[in-house]
Amino acid sequence: MTINRQILLVSRPKGEASLDNFHLAAPELPELGDGQVLVRNNYLSLDPYMRGRMNDRKSYAPPWPLDTVMVGATVGEVIESRHPDWQPGDAVAAMFGWQEYGISDGSNLRRLHDARVPRSAYLGAAGMPGVAAWYGLNRIIGPKAGETIAVSAASGAVGGVVGQLAKRAGCRVVGIAGGEQKCAYVVDALGFDACVDYKAANFQAALREAVPDGIDGYFENVGGAVLDAVMTNLNPHSRIALCGMISGYNDEPIPMKFPALLLMNRVRLEGFIITQLLDVWPQALKELTDAIVADQIRYRETIARGIENAPAAFLGMLKGENFGKQIVRLF
């Protein structure tokens, strides 16, 4: 008999999410049926989009149902199989959610195709965040050598990849991150040309100084005051890829202060949701994993331990307490 510990969403946040929105359950795993596969999840991914799914209002996806296992990407290993295509030991990515095990008919399993890449990276630079970075940069911004590209949440799972890909495209890359430590990492470890601390009192002046030729492309992960500050530095014909707006996920919408700048600068802005753009994943993942193996894309992870600590790690991430990709190690 195996206990499958899992985190259920049991109530919806009023304003900020809190620990009592979650509940740790510990049901038994059922027996495997014919054609089924049992996966033990090594890692659970924690991502900002999950906050949106907790709300009970129309968004790009329906609200996540109460009293069910929270949604989330996982990587793990097949430990039992009654399916001809899958063998114990196979490494797989899936969307099993916040739980220790998952049972599948195989249709929603994705093989981790390059064993040289650490498994946890398939939740970050070689997974959904990496593909989001790849798509927004290459398909929306379209960086040209010599241009200035800015990205918010630059030390995060998405932002870090955006900047490193833009550097490879020959751009000047300016990150925006919270705090000196993260900014130092973005420049020193990830190779950005500059990084500006949005929590610093002189943020606006520092940003302006970091982009002497203005901003040609902006990859947005946060929204709010950071977006407003970036917009005052946009060049004519600049492009904005809208990937996330984490600053507005706690219910009250945050306005955009100067929308007329979109007109004055003839900006093209496009919102996207990477899980709905499945046709680009194979090409993006191939390029990303190759770059990771070649040490051209680096990343950092913050790893919590144990499914029971997922809610606290998640709440911390929403406040920017993580440093790089937030992951929960389950086994």
Added chain:
Amino acid sequence: MTINRQILLVSRPKGEASLDNFHLAAPELPELGDGQVLVRNNYLSLDPYMRGRMNDRKSYAPPWPLDTVMVGATVGEVIESRHPDWQPGDAVAAMFGWQEYGISDGSNLRRLHDARVPRSAYLGAAGMPGVAAWYGLNRIIGPKAGETIAVSAASGAVGGVVGQLAKRAGCRVVGIAGGEQKCAYVVDALGFDACVDYKAANFQAALREAVPDGIDGYFENVGGAVLDAVMTNLNPHSRIALCGMISGYNDEPIPMKFPALLLMNRVRLEGFIITQLLDVWPQALKELTDAIVADQIRYRETIARGIENAPAAFLGMLKGENFGKQIVRLF
């Protein structure tokens, strides 16, 4: 000796523009030099973008210099020529600004190519506003048959053309205009499916009712509260062409209330300035003049008389007091 009455910009608005920002001057016309053409302007166009040029701050175009003739499009007739390509009687469009006559070396004159189209229309549906409508609709929104297209300032020079072109593309077309009279005109004379009065107390509910299947494409001329209301009705993958934001032209920027909707609905938004997209003008003008001649594009004009009345007509237009394209008849 010919007196050329003209309106100079003599001061910059603080908040709303006012009559004392303008001054009526009456200099003599100089003698024509070799290679020069003298044009008598029949009509002067008044357009919202002019308000932006009156400000002393960075915009998509530099501030218009003080103590010079206000910028503006004109149509008129050559009355004297010392240039081999131009003869008295030739009908021309130009940017002579707010004055009765213009002198040119020919390089900035555009022949009115279809005499079946009334001259004044070359300032409206067959001119810059028409081309702006054509570009924003066809090149940014890309309307598909069966989609719902909304347009603000629907009774205006740009909006009216947008809606009629979208109807020809097989779309459901919903206008937004100020007042019952304009809305009735938009539906009855221009053939829109519906028009919603943004000044009415029930604007938001009426808009929602007018777009039962949501909005797939939005052509924006005004910004502010109208944009906010439209955005709450956007469909996934909708497109916004940002042509004007007249509601914010009086100095204080008007925020966009719900920018996160751009992400949730994966919207593509693009600002454009039609005077900087000269390569599309020939095709657009050909299609527009053909449609006008075929009575497939209709328009309405509000005509003030005499250059001395241009400032008051302009201020009225900024408040929506015009009905259709605002023009000043000079001769």
